[in-house]
Amino acid sequence: MLSRQKILGQIRANKPPELPSPIVPFFNENEGKINAVEKFGEVLRFVGGSFYELPAGETNPNAWLVRELKRLFPAAKSVVSSLSLGMETQTITPETDTSVLEGIDLAVLYGEIAVAENAAIWLPEAQMPHRAVPFITQYLVLVVKKESFVRNMHEAYQLIPKQNQTYGVFISGPSKTADIEQSLVIGAHGARGLTVFVV
Amino acid sequence: MSHSDLAEKFNTDFDKTTWHDESLWFVRQKRDRAVFQVEEFQELRELGSQIKDHTLSKLDYYLEQFEANAQANGVVVHWAADAHEHNQIVLDIIKKSGESCLVKSKSMLTEECHLNPFLEKNGVEVVDTDLGERIIQFLDQPPSHIVMPAIHLKKEEIGEVFHKHLGTAKGMSDPQQLTEAARQHLRQKFMAAKVALSGVNFAVAETGGIVVCTNEGNADLGIDLANVHIASMGIEKVIPTLEHLAVFTRLLARSAIGQPITSYTSHFTKPRQGTQMHVVIVDNGRTAQLGRPDFRASLKCIRCGACMNTCPVYRRSGGHSYDATVPGPIGAILSPNIDLKKHSSLPFASTLCGSCSDVCPVKIDIHVQLYKWRQIVSKSGDYSASKRLAMNVLGRVLERPQIYGRIGKVARRMLQITPHALSHAAALNPWAKARELPQPPAESFKEWYGKNRK
Ligand code: SF4
Numbered sequence: 001m002l003s004r005q006k007i008l009g010q011i012r013a014n015k016p017p018e019l020p021s022p023i024v025p026f027f028n029e030n031e032g033k034i035n036a037v038e039k040f041g042e043v044l045r046f047v048g049g050s051f052y053e054l055p056a057g058e059t060n061p062n063a064w065l066v067r068e069l070k071r072l073f074p075a076a077k078s079v080v081s082s083l084s085l086g087m088e089t090q091t092i093t094p095e096t097d098t099s100v101l102e103g104i105d106l107a108v109l110y111g112e113i114a115v116a117e118n119a120a121i122w123l124p125e126a127q128m129p130h131r132a133v134p135f136i137t138q139y140l141v142l143v144v145k146k147e148s149f150v151r152n153m154h155e156a157y158q159l160i161p162k163q164n165q166t167y168g169v170f171i172s173g174p175s176k177t178a179d180i181e182q183s184l185v186i187g188a189h190g191a192r193g194l195t196v197f198v199v
Numbered sequence: 200m201s202h203s204d205l206a207e208k209f210n211t212d213f214d215k216t217t218w219h220d221e222s223l224w225f226v227r228q229k230r231d232r233a234v235f236q237v238e239e240f241q242e243l244r245e246l247g248s249q250i251k252d253h254t255l256s257k258l259d260y261y262l263e264q265f266e267a268n269a270q271a272n273g274v275v276v277h278w279a280a281d282a283h284e285h286n287q288i289v290l291d292i293i294k295k296s297g298e299s300c301l302v303k304s305k306s307m308l309t310e311e312c313h314l315n316p317f318l319e320k321n322g323v324e325v326v327d328t329d330l331g332e333r334i335i336q337f338l339d340q341p342p343s344h345i346v347m348p349a350i351h352l353k354k355e356e357i358g359e360v361f362h363k364h365l366g367t368a369k370g371m372s373d374p375q376q377l378t379e380a381a382r383q384h385l386r387q388k389f390m391a392a393k394v395a396l397s398g399v400n401f402a403v404a405e406t407g408g409i410v411v412c413t414n415e416g417n418a419d420l421g422i423d424l425a426n427v428h429i430a431s432m433g434i435e436k437v438i439p440t441l442e443h444l445a446v447f448t449r450l451l452a453r454s455a456i457g458q459p460i461t462s463y464t465s466h467f468t469k470p471r472q473g474t475q476m477h478v479v480i481v482d483n484g485r486t487a488q489l490g491r492p493d494f495r496a497s498l499k500c501i502r503c504g505a506c507m508n509t510c511p512v513y514r515r516s517g518g519h520s521y522d523a524t525v526p527g528p529i530g531a532i533l534s535p536n537i538d539l540k541k542h543s544s545l546p547f548a549s550t551l552c553g554s555c556s557d558v559c560p561v562k563i564d565i566h567v568q569l570y571k572w573r574q575i576v577s578k579s580g581d582y583s584a585s586k587r588l589a590m591n592v593l594g595r596v597l598e599r600p601q602i603y604g605r606i607g608k609v610a611r612r613m614l615q616i617t618p619h620a621l622s623h624a625a626a627l628n629p630w631a632k633a634r635e636l637p638q639p640p641a642e643s644f645k646e647w648y649g650k651n652r653k
Contacts, residue, residue, distance in 0.1 A: 003279055003280040003482075006280055006482075007280060007434065008259045010482070010487075010489075011258045011262070011486055015255065015257070015258055016255065016256050016489075016492065018253075019255075020249075021250070022246050024250075024443065043459055046459075047458065047459065094471065101424070102386070102390060117449075118449075119459065130423075132420065136423075153445040153460075154442070154445045162405060162406055165408055165468040166468055166469040168466045168468075169463055169465045169466065170465075172459065172460045172461070172463075172464075174462065175414070175416040175462055177331075177378060177414060177415050179329070179331035179348070179378075180334075180349070180354050180357055180377055180378065181353060181374060182225060182226065182347075183354075187378070188378060188381075188382065188415035188416065189385060189416045189417045189420050190415065190417075190462070
């Protein structure tokens with residue numbers, strides 16, 4: 001407690017006169033000119049992710065999703081999902097033991113907001129069976145609704161409630177590192193791959 | 200040792216220096232490509248700068264707001280006046296948990312506080328989980344860059360380290376394979392560890408939450424599996440609102456590595472059910488810096504590293520030549536604040552070209568501050584005797600135009616007749632080590648002007 005008073009006291013003694021807080025605009029003059037879904041897909045590929053849109057005329061998104069998942073991840077044994085996919089999945093809860101989490105091959109989760117400028121997807125705790133799932137899984141699939149796309153981070157944060165946050169992550173592409181000689185390697189500690197489906 | 204002595208050591212391997220220079224310039228170019236794609240980037244820099252200025256001017260208010268909201272979220276908030284207090288708080292939390300292993304994601308603050316050796320001395324095993332940090336931890340070296348800690352090492356050197364510590368095949372140097380080996384090794388550590396420590400990129404006052412940005416996902420993996428999360432932050436990390444956070448998430452990764460955003464931008468607001476979250480707010484010299492009008496802007500830094508990647512001196516001298524926790528241009532203005540005597544050579548490790556200030560996402564006037572520190576260093580007399588003598592003589596000559604003219608004439612003649620071996624003797628003229636002297640002109644500008652003026 002002593003240090004708290006000391007630090008705050010020194011700040012009060014040393015801080016400069018008050019400066020105004022700037023108003024942050026939304027930078028959305030280009031509204032309408034940019035196709036957010038298209039831009040998102042472009043950026044996602046740049047950051048190492050893959051991108052699939054529900055084909056025109058496909059009337060059963062769920063069936064399409066399951067078909068695609070089986071095609072893309074034929075070897076995935078332990079699958080976790082917060083969606084009711086109608087395929088065999090493993091039940092994970094916040095109490096699930098680490099040793100079980102470790103074995104997850106594929107996690108299929110709902111992303112709540114998709115940001116076109118940087119291919120980031122907002123994944124709050126409510127969409128995670130356990131906080132570690134999006135990171136510990138070998139491969140991550142995020143499913144996003146067409147209506148959930150925004151242009152930039154200003155718009156995204158406007159949609160995130162300020163109250164009752166617990167934990168949430170913007171995920172843009174798979175886990176990566178360039179710590180060895182600046183060579184980009186996908187799959188550092190987190191998911192080795194990120195696939196996004198738009199439904 | 201001074202910066203120039205250490206830089207000289209770094210430069211003994213010419214090829215490696217060139218490689219280092221080019222690697223960092225490559226990152227600078229990636230930064231440019233990312234930045235040019237955002238029309239409003241310069242406006243964002245201005246906003247970033249103003250938000251930080253505003254926050255610093257009400258820092259006490261925002262820290263208290265952050266604390267109150269964090270506590271309401273069930274987070275335990277600690278305050279540490281200096282490095283030692285910070286380290287002691289962290290140790291006490293670990294001890295109370297009954298654990299003896301800590302997984303750690305990147306935190307420059309804990310480097311500054313020398314947390315690792317302190318914990319190890321007290322029986323705690325510390326595992327740095329960022330790949331670059333794990334590499335230099337094996338080597339027992341400090342980071343040479345704040346974003347890419349192992350940028351000074353070649354893949355063959357890293358292969359050797361992994362061979363020794365992780366048992367990988369001798370001679371293996373493929374980055375993909377090395378990263379995979381580290382992934383397997385660190386997964387075991389993640390699974391076992393019950394206490395995780397992270398840094399803080401931003402602390403949001405209105406939500407009481409902290410934000411951590413990584414590409415590897417190591418911070419989340421560690422924290423989400425542990426029972427205790429400790430987050431260490433400097434007092435300057437707080438920002439008022441999520442609207443402000445939006446600006447910084449757009450600036451940080453583009454400036455740092457040319458990515459539109461980091462792979463993971465994680466918002467830790469409440470501890471996971473049944474677990475603990477602690478935030479340690481650290482001063483360690485920052486309030487003193489806040490009291491220095493000429494230098495307080497350095498507290499706006501969001502640790503993106505762009506000023507290092509662009510700096511011609513950093514690129515060719517390496518991060519270790521700064522002998523400070525934060526190297527490069529920003530380190531050269533932060534370090535003298537902490538220990539003027541030890542770091543007196545750092546403000547001179549610059550060409551004052553201003554490239555650092557040009558790329559800085561929060562518009563810190565880095566090169567101006569470097570210049571101002573030089574004034575302070577020269578007044579305090581903390582710089583080398585030969586430089587002081589030279590500056591004194593030069594000062595006196597420049598004050599007297601007639602002497603200046605006469606000396607100039609003599610010097611032009613002398614230079615023409617001085618043998619190369621003498622003018623380039625490294626001991627006498629370090630400037631000429633890798634440079635040729637220009638041909639001395641036959642006459643001075645003043646003489647030419649006298650003749651040609653109509
Ligand atoms: S001073 Fe500016 S450019 Fe340098 S690390 Fe800090 S924020 Fe980045």
